[in-house]
Amino acid sequence: xxxxxxAGSNERLGVSFTSILTAQxxxxxxxxxxxxDALETEITRLSIGKDKLLHVAQSLxxxxxxxxHAGLPTVWINRRHDNPGWGATPAPPADITxxxxxxxxxxxxxxxxxxxx
Numbered sequence: 644x645x646x647x648x649x650a651g652s653n654e655r656l657g658v659s660f661t662s663i664l665t666a667q668x669x670x671x672x673x674x675x676x677x678x679x680d681a682l683e684t685e686i687t688r689l690s691i692g693k694d695k696l697l698h699v700a701q702s703l704x705x706x707x708x709x710x711x712h713a714g715l716p717t718v719w720i721n722r723r724h725d726n727p728g729w730g731a732t733p734a735p736p737a738d739i740t741x742x743x744x745x746x747x748x749x750x751x752x753x754x755x756x757x758x759x760x
Contacts (some may be wrong), residue, residue, distance in 0.1 A: 661689065673705040679713035699751065703735040717741045720748055 645667040662685050671677040699718040700706030707717050719741035723730050745751040
């Protein structure tokens with residue numbers, strides 16, 4: 644995502660972030676490991692341990708494979724749970740097992756709330 648597109652989304656979210664790293668800033672798009680290298684640089688700058696991260700995403704190909712290679716736990720938002728195939732994303736190139744799976748962000752948020760998070 645580019646900075647201008649994210650700025651519009653961020654305005655609608657109505658929250659502030661400590662850091663924002665866009666594909667435009669990094670110069671690459673997922674599934675490039677450069678994105679996760681940039682994340683590691685940023686968390687080091689902020690003194691945040693990798694054990695405090697959780698990668699939440701829909702695409703096994705674009706998100707979960709590189710996140711797992713980067714050593715991150717992942718939550719798969721499997722929006723296509725009732726549909727065969729991979730939709731608009733390619734099949735993952737490797738056998739990948741997310742740590743948790745939910746059918747929507749709402750279901751994930753409900754589970755976090757139920758755990759007291």
